Amino acid sequence: MNTRATNLSLVIFDCDGVLVDSEPLSLACLTAGLNRIGVAIDLATVRARFTGTSMASIMAHIAADYGITAPPGFVDAVKAETLALFDTELKAMRGVASAVSGLGLPVCVASSSDPVRLRHSLGLTGLLPLFGDHVFSSAQVARGKPFPDLFLFAAERMGAEPAACLVIEDSVPGVTAARSAGMRVAGFTGGGHWGHDPAGSDLVRAGATPIFSDFSDLAAVIGGP
Known part of the structure; x- marks a missing residue:
C-alpha cells in the first residue's frame, strides 16, 4: 500500500x-546543568530518559525521581546556555x-x-x-x-x-x-x-x-x- x-x-x-x-548539544547542556544542582545523572541516562521531552516534564521527573527541585532561574539559565551553543555549533x-x-x-x-x-x-x-x-x-x-x-x-x-x-x-x-x-x-x-x-x-x-x-x-x- x-x-x-x-x-x-x-x-x-x-x-x-x-x-x-541539536540533541547532542542540548542534552550536554542539560546534563551539565543538572549536575550543577546536585542531580547525579550522566549523559547516556539523560539521552535515554529525556530526548524529545519538554523542560517542564523533565523538571517534574527530576523532582519526583531525585527529590531535587531546581532553583529559581535554573531552566532559563539552561535554555540560555543551549541557545548560545546553538549560535556557534548548530547545523x-x-x-x-x-x-x-x-x-x-x-x-x-x-x-x-x-x-x-x-x-x-x-x-x-x-x-x-x-x-x-x-x-x-x-x-x-x-x-x-x-x-x-x-x-x-x-x-x-x-x-x-x-x-x-x-x-x-x-x-x-x-x-x-x-x-x-x-x-x-x-x-x-x-x-x-x-x-x-x-x-x-x-x-x-x-x-x-x-x-x-x-x-x-x-x-x-x-x-x-
Missing part, C-alpha cells in the same frame, strides 16, 4: 534531532532542506521546544522559510509529548485529519504521541544522538515504521509501503 494512495495530506516534522542536529540535518522543499505536500513543525528556541533553531539553520507560520510548540497545548495534544493541535491548525498525517520523529515520546494521535509515524535516526542505535530499535518498539537515517530517503519513506 502506498502512503500517497491513502490520502496523505500533511507531513509533520519534529524539530530537534530531525530537522536540526541542519544533511539534505533536509532539499528533501522538505521537494515533497509537494503541506508540511509543518510540531516540537517540544519552547517557541523562542524553536524559531531560533530554524532561523539559524535557514529552515524557517520552509515552514513559515506553520511551526507549533508544546507551549501551545496543555500536555506535551508523549501525549497526543501537540500533534492533534498541529493537524487541526493545518486542516488535516489525523489519519491523513505522517509524523517524522526521533524520540520514543514523540512516536508514542503520534501513534496516540492516530497518525502514522516514521522514525529518523540520522541525528548525532542516535550513534548508539542507528537501527532505532526503541522507535520500532514504540510503533515507528519505517526507520530511516538519511533525508535522501524521505521521498521513498513517504511514497513507500
Whole structure:
C-alpha cells in the first residue's frame, strides 16, 4: 500500500534531532546543568530518559525521581546556555532542506521546544522559510509529548485529519504521541544522538515504521509501503 494512495495530506516534522542536529548539544547542556544542582545523572541516562521531552516534564521527573527541585532561574539559565551553543555549533540535518522543499505536500513543525528556541533553531539553520507560520510548540497545548495534544493541535491548525498525517520523529515520546494521535509515524535516526542505535530499535518498539537515517530517503519513506 502506498502512503500517497491513502490520502496523505500533511507531513509533520519534529524539530530537534530531525530537522536540526541539536540533541547532542542540548542534552550536554542539560546534563551539565543538572549536575550543577546536585542531580547525579550522566549523559547516556539523560539521552535515554529525556530526548524529545519538554523542560517542564523533565523538571517534574527530576523532582519526583531525585527529590531535587531546581532553583529559581535554573531552566532559563539552561535554555540560555543551549541557545548560545546553538549560535556557534548548530547545523541542519544533511539534505533536509532539499528533501522538505521537494515533497509537494503541506508540511509543518510540531516540537517540544519552547517557541523562542524553536524559531531560533530554524532561523539559524535557514529552515524557517520552509515552514513559515506553520511551526507549533508544546507551549501551545496543555500536555506535551508523549501525549497526543501537540500533534492533534498541529493537524487541526493545518486542516488535516489525523489519519491523513505522517509524523517524522526521533524520540520514543514523540512516536508514542503520534501513534496516540492516530497518525502514522516514521522514525529518523540520522541525528548525532542516535550513534548508539542507528537501527532505532526503541522507535520500532514504540510503533515507528519505517526507520530511516538519511533525508535522501524521505521521498521513498513517504511514497513507500
